[in-house]
Amino acid sequence: MTDFNAVAASWDDDPAKVLRARQVAEAVRAAAQLTPATSVLEYGCGTGLLGLSLAPHVARVTLADSSDGMLEVLGRKLAGGAAPNARALKLDLTHQPLPPDRYDLVCSLMTLHHVHDLDRVLPLLRAALVPGGTLCVADLDAEDGSFHGPGAGVHHGFDRAALGARLRAAGFGEPAFSTVHQIERVVDGATRRFDVFLAVARAA
Numbered sequence: 091m092t093d094f095n096a097v098a099a100s101w102d103d104d105p106a107k108v109l110r111a112r113q114v115a116e117a118v119r120a121a122a123q124l125t126p127a128t129s130v131l132e133y134g135c136g137t138g139l140l141g142l143s144l145a146p147h148v149a150r151v152t153l154a155d156s157s158d159g160m161l162e163v164l165g166r167k168l169a170g171g172a173a174p175n176a177r178a179l180k181l182d183l184t185h186q187p188l189p190p191d192r193y194d195l196v197c198s199l200m201t202l203h204h205v206h207d208l209d210r211v212l213p214l215l216r217a218a219l220v221p222g223g224t225l226c227v228a229d230l231d232a233e234d235g236s237f238h239g240p241g242a243g244v245h246h247g248f249d250r251a252a253l254g255a256r257l258r259a260a261g262f263g264e265p266a267f268s269t270v271h272q273i274e275r276v277v278d279g280a281t282r283r284f285d286v287f288l289a290v291a292r293a294a
């Protein structure tokens with residue numbers, strides 16, 4: 091398992107992660123028809139790279155994560171005035187209940203492959219949306235496990251059709267998938283490219 095507390099302080103030092111979040115934010119903006127009235131929940135926000143990119147275009151953003159280290163880095167950004175309409179929230183839906191607020195958009199980036207109990211969490215993300223609200227999930231396409239390496243204990247990306255079926259079972263309409271980014275990683279001395287999809291689904 092990745093120790094996100096240990097990597098939080100240097101997370102934003104990687105320009106590839108910053109670029110990834112920027113590209114995904116553009117794709118989310120294109121897909122989700124954001125307005126100055128839109129409320130957003132980012133689940134698994136890390137240091138807030140995605141949600142803080144969306145914040146200037148919406149009414150309010152809740153940035154949720156289970157890692158104290160990530161939330162500490164994010165908290166420093168918010169204290170420095172990064173986004174007056176954003177707030178941080180410690181939240182792990184694998185064992186906590188859903189807070190009462192409801193959102194027009196729920197988004198996540200590179201988080202769901204770390205969430206084992208997706209069949210518990212996906213319906214909660216659906217329940218976090220207002221009727222007709224939008225889910226935007228960006229994550230790895232199915233891969234052979236080399237993205238994290240042996241023993242990482244994560245999902246090896248997601249098969250689009252299989253994830254689509256899980257989303258429908260969780261109460262979403264038919265998701266639309268597109269490829270929005272590629273991550274380059276050196277695996278066994280060779281550069282590999284891993285596709286990142288964006289799945290967009292409405293709360294049915």
Ligand SMILES: C[S@@+](CC[C@H](N)C(=O)[O-])C[C@H]1O[C@@H](n2cnc3c(N)ncnc32)[C@H](O)[C@@H]1O
Nearest residue numbers: 094134135136155156157160182199200201204
């Ligand atoms: C690969 S990082 C991505 C962070 C951020 N979205 C980004 O793209 O820079 C995955 C994030 O998901 C968070 N996370 C993992 N499992 C989680 C869970 N069950 N509930 C909430 N957050 C979780 C981690 O703490 C971490 O910040």
